[in-house]
Amino acid sequence: MNDFQKQLNARQWEAVSYCSGPSLVIAGAGSGKTRVLTYKIAYLLEMGVSPFQILALTFTNKAAREMRDRIAAIVGPEKSRHLAAGTFHSIFARILRREAAALGYDRDYTIYDETDTRSILKNIVRELGLNDKDYKSSKIAHRISMAKNSLILPDAYSADRELIQRDQRAQVGETHRIYALYQRRLQQANAMDFDDLLLNTYLLFYRFPEVLEHYRKRFAYILVDEYQDTNTAQFRIIRQLAPPEANLCVVGDDSQSIYGFRGAEIGNILNFQQVYPTARLIKLEQNYRSTRNIVGAANSIISHNQGRIPKEVYVAEEKEDGAPLQIIEAYSDKDEALRVARQIIGMRGRQANYDEIAVLYRTNAQSRSFEEAFQNANIPYRMYGGLSFYQRKEVKDVIAYLRCIVNPNDEEALVRIFNYPARGIGETTVRKLRAAAAEHDVPLWDVVQAPLDFGADINRGTQTKVAAFAALLQSFQKVVEATGAYEMAVRVVEETGIKRDLLSDDSPEAQARRENVDELLNSIRTFEADQLEEQGRELALLSDYLPQVALLTDQDRRDDGSPKVSLMTIHAAKGLEFGVVFVVGLEEELFPAASARYNPREMEEERRLFYVAVTRAERLCFLTYAKARWMYGQMQYGAPSPFLAEIDSRFVRKASDFARPERAASPKPAAQPTPVRLRRLSPLEQSRPATIEQPRQRDAIAIGSGTLRVGTRVEHERFGRGTVVSLEGSGISAKARIAFEGSGEKNLLLKFAKLKVLDV
DNA sequence: CAAAATGTGGTTTTT
């Protein structure tokens, strides 16, 4: 115990040892937050608290795994084994499984992913006869998700005039009806989407106080990581489980709240003390990660935000100043990537190894030029994000089979595998079967097993095929309760013809597909082995495997471990640290994102994102921007990000235009870059993009429906009515800047934008 | 039923 205290600073120790009542730990970037969480749990265990009584909630599997591993390393695997430490979703999924019946679900419910959701929404939109231009599945999915995250059920949604009006303004006034149907369909399929795992947990506790009481008693100590990212549903569940005087410890940093766009409520952390008035506030402000320059720069960035929990992150006396942040200007996105590559080559071996370096960008689309440049320069890299392993077609296909076997009502999975591998059951047949199911209001699986009973009009040959398909699934279902998950999966791959299908093709792509399926099978085997060993079970079933695989992401996969430069979005980098960080694409319109420009709340989130990016760096931080960027098939010219000017000039240097990137061969680093004082851009400069060859300003440009001049009133399909502010370029590169009523100013390529001239 | 043509839209996304 004394040991713990010695390994922590005073604040950290206070956070660890304060266990009687609620506490709010504000953990500045690099202040040892994970350390506090793990030591706190270890401390509780050492104090004799039973692991069963501790609930630790995180946002990622990775964070949960790390926490468990580190605790196990301190107190040993025995004591840490039975901790309820996991993501909100996985812990709640387990509770919901146990209590499924209370909510009218079966314990083997399926967890639907976004793809499943989108596909259902598309069907509903079609059935309701709504036009899918306005009712795009992504848009509807987002609205429904936001509602669920705010604990708004379909009935409440329909009754909420404000919500309905907001939807109507966005041309999706029927969203509430879609939502209601969507929920019905999920229930029918015995399925929950990600948001339901939270929503239904809340409902469970709300409707069944005795169930809540049970979990309240059980979880005497609750810890929450990354509290600034909780949404309303998560907050309300925490409040259910932890009454005002409970031993609740939430840890987070309001300055690192970057998921507002997804429903995270920064207010949860800002107002914590109002909900838990007796909460002890502990601030961890000493940064152990970064140099003085980096911390100074980060502080100056975040100081431009209003509405923060006051704190000043500082650096220990003995920590070095380090190099100032270096701003690198490039001519184009390609040039930017090239300069970054040269820097990396230059410092390789001396200042940093590949795996200590990260390139962080605002959008995934920016990764391309870096991939190219790194390939040319022979720099090994690993890209995070992009499409996940579990989203690959072949992986999803196998999982779809497994899902159907465990939960035959899982309609999305059933439809997916109907004709894979090809068995001559075409679209028409599926449509007929689904129609029959809808008409009789029964699960699709019932119709599949006896099409004629439900009046599905299909011919003799097709009937045979459908019957064979049904028999195949039934044969699996019969044995699934008594067969290990791995054996089941292997049998599926072999007996359904998936294996044959994959082997029939010897293209490199098919080879990759086989490897992916192999990897999936291996992961199932590993899962089973872990279960047998850890839980001391005799058999790990598919129904044990599926709930957790649905909650896995690509980040949960290991790679080969050879040193590589990391390429990722800033969002993906949260919680990580690197010796050297390149924050790239610091341009107006890109970072901060153009859409945030007129919205102070979003601007603050963008700024926090920038703060997160810079604070990932331990020793060196580079900030780069390109004066021109290839985007949407056009060269776009932009100005440097206004964020650059917000950094206190003491902590940055701008690389002189003549300073060459260091050469690998040179014994000493190149000459110190010349300091440049960043000043705020005057309004005039801001409005004029810093272009190399500025496109000519134009007085008038003719388009299909008339002639555009400054001041011309126009209408755009998506953005509505607006007024032309300026015109430039000609031919295919003709552009207009238009101030839209409601959606702000936009630069449009006339080649693409279908504008209608309104007045004459 | 798959390949080819055409259309579309294009932040971030821990689960």
Add this chain to the structure above:
DNA sequence: CCACATTTTG
């Protein structure tokens, strides 16, 4: 420009 989704075509 490029990734994708949908529609058309052999």
